[in-house]
Amino acid sequence: MVETSLYAVSAERWWLSAAIGLLWVLASLYWMGVFRRARDVTQGVVIAHASQTGTAEHLARVMKGQMDAASINSALVPLAELDKSALAHAGKLVLIASTTGEGEAPDGVRHLKKTLLREALSLPHLKVFILALGDRSYDAFCAYGHRLAEWAKASGADVSLITVDHQASEDLARWDALMSANGLAPLSEAHSEGLIPWVIEARDEVASGDQSPIAVSRPGPLFRVSLAPEGRAMPPYAVGDLLEWYADTGERREFSIASAPSDRALQLIVRRVELPEGGMGAASWALTADNAPLRINARIRSYPIFHESAGHGPLLAVAAGSGWGGVRSHI
Secondary structure, X not given: OHHHHHHHHHHHHHHHHHHHHHHHHHHHHHHHHHHHHHHOOOOOEEEEEEOOOOHHHHHHHHHHHHHHHOOOOEEEEEHHHOOHHHHHHOOEEEEEEEOEOOOEOOHHHHHHHHOHHHOOOOOOOOEEEEEEEEOOOOOOOOHHHHHHHHHHHHOOOEEEEEEEEOOOHHHHHHHHHHHHHOXXXXXXXXXXXXXXXXXXXXXXXXXXXXXXXXXXXXXEEEEEEEXXXXXXXXXXXXXXXXXXXXXXXXXXXXXXXXXXXXXXXXXXXXXXXXXXHHOEOHHHHHHHOOOOOOEEEEEEEOOHHHOOOOOOOOOOOOOOOOOOHHHHOOO
């Protein structure tokens, strides 16, 4: 019995060691592949993204598709995985980066402050184009994009920076002009792909809002908004995906889809933003106001990092905003 037990323990250790070794080999192959993709773009374009909610990554993938369509040699990598060798081999670097919170870097790249961004690099050969995404209502508007620009300038690179407020069309037009002037593919031509009309079937107030006096703005009541695509079947989507609302002016807002793909209607949970003298935020008015048209333009955008996880264990949901829209479809 003792010999059998010892054999079982030894076998378990052997299998554990083998599993760890296999994981190490797979991880090594993955990292080598990531860096090789970037290094192979000698004098080409490296497109790197730093995303908090998926918007920067989505735009980077659109940029990559546009580069491919224009037969421009390019590689796509997360900024967190960008290394010195890739920078040394590239001719142009496109950085698409979001700012989160009060001027912070996205979670996945905060370690770069202690690694790549602190290194004294020499990049006089490199042209760097930064598309910085942010919200102008914050004092530190696009702060992370500005920090990337400072780092690139300190490394001797030729740097161009475009700041974008909520993907405003005029800001993206400036970016497209910059891309065209430097022989690169524009972004906006493909950015509205999948945009279709939606009909608002119901707007139901489900919770009251803040009643304190309005200084600049205040959170108003919470609405459940039910939508259906006009004259067509429901587009496919996955739990965790987003609906991107487009105004006629080009302004955009993203909302977590609060329904399941099997539901008849697509649902959003929308907090009305109330402004002085009875005004509302643009998206709040379009989606929640009684006097707003019952038709909007929007598209579904895949948000892979928030898709359902594999497995059957308990779900721990930590939510922001209303605390409901982002997690209802998962529940």
